[in-house]
Structures are given as structure tokens and as C-alpha cells.
Amino acid sequence: MKRRSAKSKSRPAELTTVVVLRLYVAGGAPNSRQAIANLESICAEYLRDGHRLEVVDVLEDPRRAMAEGVLVTPSLTKLSPQPVARVVGNLSDRERVLLALGLKPDVA
Amino acid sequence: MTASNSKGKPKIGSKRTLERSLAKLSTGIRGFDRLSHGGLPRHRTSLLIGGPGAGKTVFALQCLVNAAKQHRATGMLVAFEESPAQIIANTAAFDWRLPSLLAKKLFIMDAHLSPTLVRTGDFDLAGMLAMLAAKKREIDAQWIVFDGIDVLLTLLQDPVAEMRELYRLRDWLADSGLTGIVTAKSEGQSYGAAHYGFLQFMVDCVVRLDRRQEDRVSVQTVRITKYRGSGFAAAESPLSFGPSGIEVGAINPADNGHKTSTERLSAGFEQLDVMLGGGVFRGTSTLITGVPGTAKTTLAGKFIEAACRRGERALFVSFDESAEQIMRNLSSVGIQLKTHVKSGLLRIHSIRAEDISAEEHLIKIGSLISENSPQCMVIDPLTAIAKSGTLGTARTVANRLIYMIKDEQISLMVTALSEAESPEGEATDLQISTIADTWIHLSYLVRGGERNRALTIVKSRGTAHSNQVRELVLDHSGLSLSDVYTAGGEVLMGTLRWEKEAEESAKKRRQRAEFDHRRRELEFTEAGIRARIAALQTDLESQRAELALYSGQADDHTASSKRQEGELRSRRGGDPAQAPVRKSGNGAAK
Numbered sequence: 101m102k103r104r105s106a107k108s109k110s111r112p113a114e115l116t117t118v119v120v121l122r123l124y125v126a127g128g129a130p131n132s133r134q135a136i137a138n139l140e141s142i143c144a145e146y147l148r149d150g151h152r153l154e155v156v157d158v159l160e161d162p163r164r165a166m167a168e169g170v171l172v173t174p175s176l177t178k179l180s181p182q183p184v185a186r187v188v189g190n191l192s193d194r195e196r197v198l199l200a201l202g203l204k205p206d207v208a
Numbered sequence: 209m210t211a212s213n214s215k216g217k218p219k220i221g222s223k224r225t226l227e228r229s230l231a232k233l234s235t236g237i238r239g240f241d242r243l244s245h246g247g248l249p250r251h252r253t254s255l256l257i258g259g260p261g262a263g264k265t266v267f268a269l270q271c272l273v274n275a276a277k278q279h280r281a282t283g284m285l286v287a288f289e290e291s292p293a294q295i296i297a298n299t300a301a302f303d304w305r306l307p308s309l310l311a312k313k314l315f316i317m318d319a320h321l322s323p324t325l326v327r328t329g330d331f332d333l334a335g336m337l338a339m340l341a342a343k344k345r346e347i348d349a350q351w352i353v354f355d356g357i358d359v360l361l362t363l364l365q366d367p368v369a370e371m372r373e374l375y376r377l378r379d380w381l382a383d384s385g386l387t388g389i390v391t392a393k394s395e396g397q398s399y400g401a402a403h404y405g406f407l408q409f410m411v412d413c414v415v416r417l418d419r420r421q422e423d424r425v426s427v428q429t430v431r432i433t434k435y436r437g438s439g440f441a442a443a444e445s446p447l448s449f450g451p452s453g454i455e456v457g458a459i460n461p462a463d464n465g466h467k468t469s470t471e472r473l474s475a476g477f478e479q480l481d482v483m484l485g486g487g488v489f490r491g492t493s494t495l496i497t498g499v500p501g502t503a504k505t506t507l508a509g510k511f512i513e514a515a516c517r518r519g520e521r522a523l524f525v526s527f528d529e530s531a532e533q534i535m536r537n538l539s540s541v542g543i544q545l546k547t548h549v550k551s552g553l554l555r556i557h558s559i560r561a562e563d564i565s566a567e568e569h570l571i572k573i574g575s576l577i578s579e580n581s582p583q584c585m586v587i588d589p590l591t592a593i594a595k596s597g598t599l600g601t602a603r604t605v606a607n608r609l610i611y612m613i614k615d616e617q618i619s620l621m622v623t624a625l626s627e628a629e630s631p632e633g634e635a636t637d638l639q640i641s642t643i644a645d646t647w648i649h650l651s652y653l654v655r656g657g658e659r660n661r662a663l664t665i666v667k668s669r670g671t672a673h674s675n676q677v678r679e680l681v682l683d684h685s686g687l688s689l690s691d692v693y694t695a696g697g698e699v700l701m702g703t704l705r706w707e708k709e710a711e712e713s714a715k716k717r718r719q720r721a722e723f724d725h726r727r728r729e730l731e732f733t734e735a736g737i738r739a740r741i742a743a744l745q746t747d748l749e750s751q752r753a754e755l756a757l758y759s760g761q762a763d764d765h766t767a768s769s770k771r772q773e774g775e776l777r778s779r780r781g782g783d784p785a786q787a788p789v790r791k792s793g794n795g796a797a798k
Contacts, residue, residue: 126334134329158335162342165335171319172360173335186322188363192329200326 118150119201120180126173127159131190135174138191146203178202230437233351233387236274237267239456240415243441244432249412252436253381253388257404258417263428263447263454264391265295266302267417268353270453271389273304276313281350284315284343286336289356289393292316301571302453303578315347321363330366333373337380344384351387357407358392371406378410412436417447427604430456446604448566451574455608473584473619474518475646476510479689483665483674488646492669493610493620495641498650502661503682504623505529507648508586509538509545510687511621515584516548523582524556525573527592531556542686555580566593566605574612582618590622590640610643645669650680653701660701663689679705 123139125132136155143151158165158173168177171188178185178201187200232246241247248254248271256264265287272283287295295316296306310316319336340352354377361370381388392407408414414434420427428447432440448455472487475494481487488494494511496504505528515522524545526534534556535545548554557576559569573587587609594602613620624640641647647666652659661680665673678689679701692701 124335126332126338129332129334131330131332132334138329159338162335162339163346166317166339166343169318170339171321171336172331172333174331175335185326186324187326187328188321189327189329189331196326196328200328 118152118180119147119178119203120152121201122154122156122177122179124156124158124165124168124170124173124175124177127157129173132174134190134192135176138194138197139176142191142194142197146198176201232438233271234274234278235267235271236278237270237454237456239445239447240430240454243430243443243445243456244413244435245439245441248387248389249436249438250387251385252412253378253390253410254413254415255407255411256389256391256415256417257394257407259394259419262417262419263449264393264417265290265355266299266449267415267454268355268389268391269295269299269306270302270304272314272351272353273306273309273453275351276309280313282313282315282347283351283353284317284340284347284349285353285355286317286319286340287355288319288321288359291320292318299453301449301451303451304453312347315343315349317343319360321359327363327365330369331364332369333360333376333380337376341380341384344386349386351389352381352384353389353391355391356393357390374406374410408434413438418444448570448605448608449568450570450608450612451578455570469617474511474514475621475648476507476514477687479678480507480663480687483663483676483678483689484646484668485671485673488619488668489670490619491614491617492645493614493622493643494646494648495644496621496623496648496650497626497641498623499626499652502650502652503680503687504625504650505534505588506538506541506543506682506687507650507680508588508621508623509534509543512554512584512586513538513543513545513548515619516545516553519553520583521581522548522554523576523580523585524554525576525585525587526556526558527560527587527589528558530558534558540684541682542684555582566602569593570605570608570612573609577613577616577618584619585613585621587620587622589625591625606640607643610640641666646671655701656704658702658704660705662692662701 121139121143123135125135139153143153156165158170174188174190176187176191176197178187181202183202185200185202187197191197231250232244232248233250234241234247235244256267258264269285272285275281275283285295290298296310299306306314317340343349344352357377361373364370364373377390390407390411392404394404411434413432413436416431416433418429418431420429429444430447431444432442445456469490469492471490472481473490474481475484475488496507498504505526508524512522512524524531524534529537531549535549538545545554545556549556555576559572577585590606590609593605593609610620610622622640622644646668649664649666651662651664653662654660661682662677663680664677665675667673677692679692681688681690690701690705692705
């Protein structure tokens with residue numbers, strides 16, 4: 101009950117801004133593939149109204165990744181809206197991803 | 209746990225690198241290169257394992273700094289635990305000039321994972337290794353350090369994932385051709401986590417760094433537990449931090465590299481130099497032991513004053529008193545240091561012993577030496593180092609300190625407070641008496657209600673030194689050594705000596721008077737005898753004259769009587785008589 105109400109409350113707020121995301125992956129590594137799939141599913145459900153997602157392959161552009169402070173892959177950065185948030189991992193834990201990206205108010 | 213891997217089995221490591229010979233790269237840590245017979249294995253990976261603060265990061269970074277400075281080789285450091293800024297700040301005490309290397313020779317990657325980082329699900333190192341490969345090509349790196357791999361592995365939160373990433377790392381390192389160092393934290397003696405077993409297996413060399421608490425101070429050691437395809441010294445060696453970073457106390461007396469000098473220096477004042485057979489050799493160390501109040505500092509002060517008078521630069525490190533106190537106290541016995549301090553020849557530095565650890569003393573004194581470049585130096589008392597730690601560490605540090613100063617060719621005098629009264633009983637807690645070239649022991653002799661200072665030279669290498677116990681006398685004009693009296697097997701000093709001296713000199717005066725008297729008597733007798741001889745001589749002369757006169761007449765008489773006798777004989781036809789011969793013989797005897 102609580103969860104559903106939280107979701108419905110948060111969605112209108114997100115409508116007003118465009119969420120900019122960047123996902124760093126390492127080629128076709130299993131974790132990276134899973135991360136892309138998980139993120140696409142999250143975006144489809146929660147960010148239908150407006151988001152920009154860039155997928156950076158670290159194997160192709162390692163210098164850029166290094167310059168942008170990426171350490172491990174896969175790694176997701178939310179650039180906008182502020183504050184910048186970072187999530188590491190294959191994004192399998194949807195709840196944690198949503199919390200970290202601020203797409204869902206903290207229920208705790 | 210991997211004892212079976214620690215010895216031999218070179219084939220395991222050689223399978224994939226068979227074509228590469230087992231070359232070693234110097235770490236720049238002299239003692240460690242000696243332990244490992246040349247350094248870390250080239251193109252292979254070594255593991256540094258140890259508790260917090262054991263010196264893993266410093267060790268690894270020192271290898272990179274040395275490679276950059278000595279061999280112009282570039283390196284990368286992946287810092288999982290600390291930020292690059294922290295690492296640079298932590299190593300600022302060393303003479304590495306890290307910031308200047310960072311531009312070209314050394315790349316530190318900030319892999320310090322933010323505590324606010326959210327982890328959802330599994331991740332891997334594929335991306336990071338791709339970035340490092342790119343960086344390696346860019347700067348042509350030859351070394352790589354993964355500092356604090358355990359931090360990253362813990363974040364994986366999954367033993368299976370940990371193993372998978374370690375395999376990935378191992379393969380990457382093998383393909384990269386880099387010489388690698390991986391550091392990992394261990395808590396105490398136990399390696400609970402599964403990855404430690406594999407970590408030790410995947411590398412070719414395992415070095416354990418330990419920091420133990422003994423009493424109130426930490427003792428640091430280094431030990432090689434595994435080295436594929438190479439021999440190594442398996443013993444635990446003391447480790448300390450010096451001005452150039454980690455120093456490993458694997459001291460080989462056979463090649464300690466100290467130049468020997470035959471130049472003699474004054475040990476302070478002439479009488480002592482005489483006892484030492486002409487002074488101490490330049491660049492050697494002198495140990496002065498003694499219980500409190502035996503004038504150790506005074507003797508050291510005299511040594512420093514003598515150095516300054518020769519125009520040499522000097523450094524006086526005191527753990528006991530402030531510079532002002534030292535100058536005031538020493539001036540009361542005629543040792544004037546103030547002018548030398550003003551002229552800049554002498555630097556007196558006082559340190560509170562309890563404030564810092566024994567290793568920090570090493571670093572501090574090291575930097576004082578490089579600031580002042582002294583030719584003569586005093587540490588008073590060296591035993592203060594033991595206050596800030598256990599005996600084990602203090603010993604290591606004291607040894608390192610003395611060797612460090614010897615390396616600089618500085619003539620050193622250290623004082624050491626001893627508890628025991630006899631020199632035999634005091635190998636001194638720090639066991640520096642074996643390293644010191646000259647050992648002077650000061651003690652009190654209490655007798656007849658007095659305490660007097662006695663000075664003995666216990667040893668002095670390469671010198672014919674005095675074996676005498678002498679009394680050290682301090683007064684406002686300075687120091688002097690007095691001969692001691694041995695009476696009935698006991699040494700007399702102070703008032704007793706003075707009494708004995710007075711007594712001796714009274715006795716001497718008496719003896720001299722007696723002698724003079726007797727001589728005069730004898731002279732008189734002699735004169736009397738001479739006079740008598742002269743008188744007798746005159747008598748003799750007149751006797752002779754008379755005799756000559758007499759024998760002239762006698763001859764005439766004898767000749768005429770001989771003729772008569774001869775005539776008589778010829779008439780009788782007998783032998784000539786003997787009577788005239790006897791007569792003349794009697795005359796000659798007269």
C-alpha cells in the first residue's frame with residue numbers, strides 16, 4: 101500500500117525535469133549487458149516522460165572513462181537533476197537504483 | 209597457510225612465462241634487496257600483505273619512486289584505499305619529491321571508492337583494466353601497484369565474484385608484462401577471507417609486513433614468505449622509516465660500505481686522547497655509558513667544543529635538556545658553546561623523547577643531519593629512544609641511526625644511561641656497545657664517604673688504548689684526568705687520593721732529606737779518605753826516593769860482592785847462590 105502511494109506521488113514531480121543518465125559498460129561483459137537491460141527496463145517504467153541515456157563503452161574509450169572518474173563497470177551516473185548520483189553494479193536491485201537516483205522518495 | 213608454495217615449485221609460475229628469465233628489479237630498499245637476493249621478480253606480480261600501518265603503501269610507492277629515479281622507468285599506482293592527495297601528504301616526510309615525479313614518471317589513479325557510492329548488483333574490473341591498459345600504453349609504464357585490493361574485493365560482497373575478479377586481474381597482469389605489486393590488508397595473523405589464499409597463490413612473491421605492539425610502541429618487521437624460483441632470506445627483519453622511506457635492517461657487516469679513516473680526532477681533551485692512543489678515528493662512533501651524573505654530557509660537550517675549535521660543523525641532539533640549559537651547564541665546567549652556536553658552526557637541537565616514536569626520531573635526526581651537514585655529532589642520551597618504545601624497536605632504531613650516521617661519515621659520540629654499575633653488566637639495553645667503535649665507561653667509586661668519577665676505556669677499535677682506570681675531575685677550568693692510586697688492591701680517589709698524594713709527597717720529602725744527609729756524610733768521608741790517600745801518596749813518594757837512593761848503594765855493594773862470590777865459586781866449582789835474587793825481590797815489593 102505504502103509503496104504504491106509513494107510511487108504515485110513521486111511520478112508527477114519527475115515529470116517536470118529531464119533525467120540525464122550515463123552508463124559505463126565494458127563491451128559485452130555479462131554484468132554490463134545485464135546493466136543495460138536492467139536500466140532500459142527501469143527507464144521504460146519510471147522515466148517514460150523524459151530522459152536521456154548515454155551508454156559509454158569503456159573498452160572503446162578508456163581515456164574518457166578515466167577522465168570522468170569511472171572505476172569499475174558497469175557504473176551508472178545521474179548527471180541531472182542535481183545532486184549527481186552514482187550507482188555501481190549490474191543494477192539488478194531495482195529498489196536501490198530508484199532510491200539512489202532519487203526517482204523514489206526514501207521510505208525509511 | 210601456503211607454506212607448500214613458499215619453497216621451490218618454480219614450475220607453477222613458469223608455465224605461462226617460461227620464455228622469460230627470472231630477472232629481478234631493485235626495490236631501492238637496500239635491506240630488502242639483500243633479503244630477496246636482488247629485489248622483486250620482473251614482469252611478475254608480488255603481494256605485500258600486512259596489517260594497517262605496516263608500511264605496504266610506502267613500500268610499494270618506494271619501489272615506483274626508485275624505479276623512476278634510478279632507472280627512469282614509469283609506474284602506475286591504483287589507490288583503492290586512500291586518495292592520491294592523502295598518499296602524497298603521507299609520504300611528504302620522505303625525500304622522494306613525489307610531486308615532481310607525478311608529472312611524467314608516476315601516475316596515481318584515484319580508485320578510492322566513495323562511501324556514498326551505491327552498489328546494486330554485481331560489477332567487475334573489466335572496465336578499469338581497459339583504462340589501465342590504455343594508460344600504460346600512454347605513459348609506457350613498467351610498474352603497476354594495486355594498493356589495497358582488499359577494499360575493492362570487500363565491495364564485491366561475494367566470494368565467487370572475488371575469485372573471478374582475482375583471476376581476471378592475474379590474467380591481465382600476466383598479459384600486460386608489467387611488474388606488479390598488489391597490497392592487501394590483513395588483520396593480525398588470521399586471513400579469514402577466502403581471497404587471501406588465492407592472492408598468495410596467484411603471485412610469485414609474497415612479502416609480509418608486520419606491525420606489532422610491544423609494550424607501548426610498535427615494532428615493525430618484514431619477511432618474505434614465498435618467492436617462486438628464487439632463494440631468499442626467510443628470516444624476519446626489522447623495518448623502520450628513514451628519510452628515504454622504508455629501511456630494512458638486514459645489515460651485512462661484510463659489506464657495510466663504511467669508508468675507514470686513519471685520521472685521528474680529539475675525543476675532547478688531551479689526557480683522554482692520550483688514553484685513546486691519540487684520539488678517535490674520524491667517522492667512527494663513540495659510546496659513553498654511565499649512571500646519572502657521571503658527566504656523560506660534559507664529556508660529549510667537550511668533544512663538540514673540540515670539533516668547533518677545529519672549525520668543523522657540529523650537531524648536538526639532546527633528549528634531556530634544552531639548548532639553553534646545556535650551554536649554561538657546560539659553561540660551568542669551562543666548555544663554551546655559545547660562541548659556536550652564534551657563529552653557526554654548532555646547532556643544538558633538543559627533542560622531547562616521549563613526544564614521538566622511535567622511527568620518527570630516525571626521520572627527525574636524519575633531516576637534522578641533512579639540514580646541518582655536521583662533521584661531528586652528539587646524541588645525548590641515545591637511550592632516550594627506548595622511552596618511546598619497546599626495546600626491540602629502540603634497538604633497531606638505534607642501530608639504524610648509528611649506521612645512518614656512519615654512512616654520512618660523521619664522527620659520532622652517543623651517551624647511554626646505564627643502570628648497572630659495572631661495565632660488564634651493561635651491554636646497554638640498546639645493545640649499541642657492539643656497534644660502537646669506542647666505548648668509554650664512566651662510573652662512581654664510593655669510598656671514604658665520597659663519590660668520585662672514574663673513567664675507563666672498555667674498548668677502542670684499532671687503537672692501542674690505555675687499560676687504566678682514571679679519575680675524571682671537573683672544575684670550573686675544565687676536565688682533567690688524574691692518576692688513581694691503588695693501595696692494597698683498592699683504587700683511591702678524591703680526598704683519599706689527595707691524602708694519599710700528600711702522604712706520599714711528605715714521605716718523599718722525608719726520604720729526600722734523609723738521602724741528602726747521608727750523601728753529605730758520604731761526601732765528607734770520601735773527602736777524608738782522599739786527604740788520607742794524598743798524605744799516604746806523599747809518604748809513598750819519599751819512601752820511593754829513599755829506596756832509590758838506598759838501592760843505588762846496594763847495587764854497587766852487590767856487584768862487588770857478586771864478583772867476590774863468583775871468584776869463590778869458581779874456586780870451589782859450585783852452583784851460584786840464590787841469596788841475592790831473594791834480596792832484590794823483597795826490595796821491589798816494598
